[in-house]
Amino acid sequence: MTPMTQPESMLPLTPAVFHILLALCDQERHGYGIMQEVAHSTAGEVRLGPGTLYGSIKRMLAADLIEESAERPDPELDDQRRRYYRLTDLGQRVARAEAGRLANLVQRAQAKQLLLNVRGVT
Amino acid sequence: VNAFSGRRAAACSARLYEWLLLLYPASFRRDFGRDMAHLFGDLSRDALQQRGYLGLLLLWQATFKEAAVTAFNEHLSEWRKDMQARQRIATLIGLVFLIYSGSFAALNVLKYNLGVQLPFDPFAGLTDSASPTLWIIAWNGLIILGPVLAFALFLLPSLKMKFDFAGDERITVSFRKGSRLGLILMGASLLLFGLFCLYFIGENFACLTGEQLSC
Numbered sequence: 001m002t003p004m005t006q007p008e009s010m011l012p013l014t015p016a017v018f019h020i021l022l023a024l025c026d027q028e029r030h031g032y033g034i035m036q037e038v039a040h041s042t043a044g045e046v047r048l049g050p051g052t053l054y055g056s057i058k059r060m061l062a063a064d065l066i067e068e069s070a071e072r073p074d075p076e077l078d079d080q081r082r083r084y085y086r087l088t089d090l091g092q093r094v095a096r097a098e099a100g101r102l103a104n105l106v107q108r109a110q111a112k113q114l115l116l117n118v119r120g121v122t
Numbered sequence: 123v124n125a126f127s128g129r130r131a132a133a134c135s136a137r138l139y140e141w142l143l144l145l146y147p148a149s150f151r152r153d154f155g156r157d158m159a160h161l162f163g164d165l166s167r168d169a170l171q172q173r174g175y176l177g178l179l180l181l182w183q184a185t186f187k188e189a190a191v192t193a194f195n196e197h198l199s200e201w202r203k204d205m206q207a208r209q210r211i212a213t214l215i216g217l218v219f220l221i222y223s224g225s226f227a228a229l230n231v232l233k234y235n236l237g238v239q240l241p242f243d244p245f246a247g248l249t250d251s252a253s254p255t256l257w258i259i260a261w262n263g264l265i266i267l268g269p270v271l272a273f274a275l276f277l278l279p280s281l282k283m284k285f286d287f288a289g290d291e292r293i294t295v296s297f298r299k300g301s302r303l304g305l306i307l308m309g310a311s312l313l314l315f316g317l318f319c320l321y322f323i324g325e326n327f328a329c330l331t332g333e334q335l336s337c
Contacts, residue, residue: 031157031158031160031161032160032161032164032165035161035165047184049184049185049188049189049192050139050158050161050162050165050185050188051146051158051188051189051191051192051193051196052188052192053161054150054154054157054158054161055150055192055195055196057154058150058153058154081156081160082157082160083157
């Protein structure tokens with residue numbers, strides 16, 4: 001990917017890729033950390049298997065959405081063998097663009113009164 | 123499950139998972155195999171802590187299905203990458219098929235439809251229907267299937283397949299934007315195959331409509 005890559009050209013993202021981007025939005029995480037964060041933030045509804053997770057990571061590294069981090073948040077507490085990942089600038093822009101796209105979809109669904117009976121949505 | 127046997131079971135589970143990783147392409151295993159086995163060890167430990175051996179069993183059940191699907195996807199992805207790397211070779215082979223079939227089609231039209239006297243018989247040795255050998259069948263088959271093979275060779279590098287299992291299993295197919303030359307060659311292959319089909323229908327029209335009883 002070139003630095004001029006337009007985030008919109010990479011949309012729509014697969015659910016797994018978007019969940020991984022969301023998990024890495026606030027901090028660097030290793031594979032297990034990403035998996036735990038995704039399961040936690042979706043109340044266990046989305047559980048990525050190792051193959052799905054690392055298959056997505058492979059493609060996201062190739063697309064320059066994430067990168068491996070050399071730093072360890074707390075080397076004392078953590079296993080040195082784990083590889084940490086963080087969002088790149090492009091990854092952040094793509095996550096924002098996908099969130100915007102999904103928000104537009106939700107707005108359209110709301111306008112069509114499809115979300116009236118969904119709990120928590122007014 | 124007590125802590126000691128739990129640790130042993132998780133380690134054993136991770137070791138077994140390393141065998142399952144053999145389903146994945148070697149390059150994928152080289153890049154991520156160690157991390158995946160490590161991660162699976164963590165997942166096994168969690169499953170044992172939460173639901174005991176039943177949890178571990180359920181984890182394995184889900185993992186088998188996931189591994190089969192994702193390994194298939196990784197092989198497809200590797201294969202596509204290989205095809206892209208060998209795109210020139212594939213295009214060249216496709217061109218050979220196309221030229222081989224195309225020249226026979228052209229010579230056939232010249233000789234039998236336009237009545238042009240050719241200085242040589244291009245079909246000598248290929249139309250001995252009395253005793254067709256495997257060699258004759260193969261060469262004739264190649265003439266007819268040439269455009270199809272050429273089309274596949276021009277198309278495959280731009281084909282992107284993915285086995286998806288979001289609820290119901292399916293294969294999704296998408297296309298990478300190909301070059302203009304690739305599109306022209308694919309068009310030429312389809313045109314030639316279409317010509318063969320028309321020729322076949324024309325030659326066997328009476329048989330196909332039932333007007334002629336023995337074909």
